[in-house]
Amino acid sequence: MTVNEMVRDAVLAGTGLPIPGPDGHVEVPAASERLQNLVELARTVCGQPVTAINIITEDLQYQAATAGLEPYLCTREDSMCAVGFLSGEPTVLEDASLDPRYRENPYVDGRRGSVRFYASIPLVTDDGFVLGTLCAGARETGRLSGEQLRGLEILAAQIVDVLQLEHRARRLADALAEAERSNTLLAEFAGRISHDLRNPLTSILGFVELGEMDAEAGDDARLPEYLGIVGRTGRRMLAMVEDVLAFATIGGDLQPAAVSLADLVGDVIADLATAVEESGASVDSGELLFTADPVQTRVLLQNLIHNALAYSRPGVPPVVHITGHRGDDGAVLRVIDNGKGIASADRERVLDPLVRLDRQGDPPGSGLGLATCARIAAAAGGRLDLGPAPETGTIVTIHLGPGS
Template sequence: MKGASARTLPEQDIDRQAVLKAYGLLPGQEGTAFPPVGGTARADTARTALDNLVDLAAKLCRVPYSVVNVITADQQRQIAASGVEPGVCSREDSMCARVFLARETTVVRDASGDPRFANNPFVTGEIARVRYYASVPLVTASGFVLGSLCVFSDRPADPDPEQIAMLELLAQQAVELLELQHRTLQLNVALDEVRRSNAKLGEFAGRVSHDLRIPLTTILGYVELGEDDPDMPPEHPAAEYLQLIGSSGRRMLAMLEDVLDYSKVGGALHQQPVSLREAVSDAARDLGIPFGSGAMLDSDDARLQADPLQLRALLQNLLSNALNYRSPERPLEIRVTAASNYHGTAVLVADNGKGIRPEDRERVLEPLVRLHREGDGQGSGLGLATCRRIAQAHGGDLTLTETLGGGTTVVLTFPAVL
């Protein structure tokens, strides 16, 4: 019945295409988990979950054929099939397009005697000779009908209620699989937007820091000339003013460098196997911290898959924090340990310094947040935020906890490399 086929309004068809595109179900779409119709045959080991689902549907209903159909504005596309090769037909020729918008299960013992399907080319022999036909609409949580899960045979049949109940359950599972693909595509779009945003942030921060650094270094250069002027006696008020200007200017220059470093984190990672102990040793050497057994700082060894430069920057930040926030009551000790399992590697950087109160631990991981405690060293409030961004760029995370006996332990996670 080509002329009487169920069709939605044109405006609804446009909406249908938009929704199907969001689910990755339109032909030629990038990022879909399902291969295009007409592609090469797939090996059993590479079959998708939907392939397994339609196989199960056919076996449970004791019929030779089962398919998952997606109904577009003008087509029926089979994205998974059992007993037949996945194919495409016009929406006018589709049996499922006649009934899927009713949102009810359709069961027909012999389609040749049903007025809805008797003249359909899938029944008359023009395309196939379907007799038994059962179809369950694929309805999302929002109420949108993506298509159908249907089973069929070239012989009449009388399915029992249990078979239909199982078919409806499998249709729900098919919707869950398509919803998972939908969420995956949404996540990919969000990640692409984050990458573009980070790239723009890096470009902006680079331009701003460059534009600010030039006049700032010029000011600091004249301050140094003034401080070195032999005609400027130390007791002159201007000497104190120059010292204050120089101190403030150098702090501003350091903050510019921190902002620029923060904006660059998470860009192009060049990951490779890295020795944790060697990375800690290099960071300690840069900071002038004694390293090794019995020294202020010691470290376990572990093999991490990481960007060496970003890992080194992370460790330098953490060790610098330990130096800046040491306890005046005891000699500073820093211990770096590692534990690995099939999930990945956890790296713990523990110091015996002042520590951070539990209510402040999440807050200090935000950019530009400082605690301003008495005796704390100078900083921009970007160190821990930068470290967390580096960990997250590697697919892990950074959290803070307390060191036994006092101090702060930074917990870094690096996922296993498959």
């Protein structure tokens, strides 16, 4: 199976192995005990002084475990193992300096090393993807017997199994941690819902009792007032329930399609025309074509623009800029306003459901707007970040994930 080398890092990321960050640096974890035992066993089997498990990305080679040398990082261009590893076949050289493929390699010609004996066994997954190699080397010439070569091939297969097993274990641990976090959030969510619904229900029951008492006394003069309060309170409760139900369904059925940022913002401004006009707001948008669920992305932008209008500074007309560009992980949208802003200590918790800031002059709300936006971004495989605007206000950055 031939794998396009331009997508090597994406495939490696799917295996859970480290890949280069934006600066080219690779965060390589300490070798696991299983991998370290296997690479030590490989050194014993082949009788050579140095063995290593090399992972090869699109640009780099790094070592997941070594025996006989300290792990090192090198470019793929300098890597000996990168020369022929994609063939999936072992390479065994008695003297690498005599092979035209290797004699000018910096690890052979003396610039970085003077390797003579060299053996490389590709690490091939069940679907044919080559992760890297199990290699052995020495400064002196040497040979491998057929049994030694077969032993290294068996160990290479075991290394692939261990790498995949450790990846599954990490994913399971992450899933368990996420489940614990979700359970905690669910308990907090239930507590907030209970609190937010108990108060209006108590108010409704209180005014119903007052109405009943007045009716028994033959005095119904204040009954319309009581009914008005009950009606307004009931409608607020209904709005909260509808917000909670909408929040619960976010991300359940994504329908990706081509989306124009400018068109989407234009639709949102039309929906919020009254609020925009009453606040004297200025809203502008850049252009970006990307792939996303248009309905949920529209909900996201509508919530963010509405927040920018609702949480403006007194006497300062809201100004909202929406921009979009392509990032390393897909489409990136930014909503920048000149409003009250969000204190750094509050930026993480306001993304949780039903969390509202207790600030003077803030309008009433369900506390689900930003949580809904964060959930939409997560459902798209991305995330939502909050930060301060350069002078005052908030910058909301939405990463929509690689599929956008």
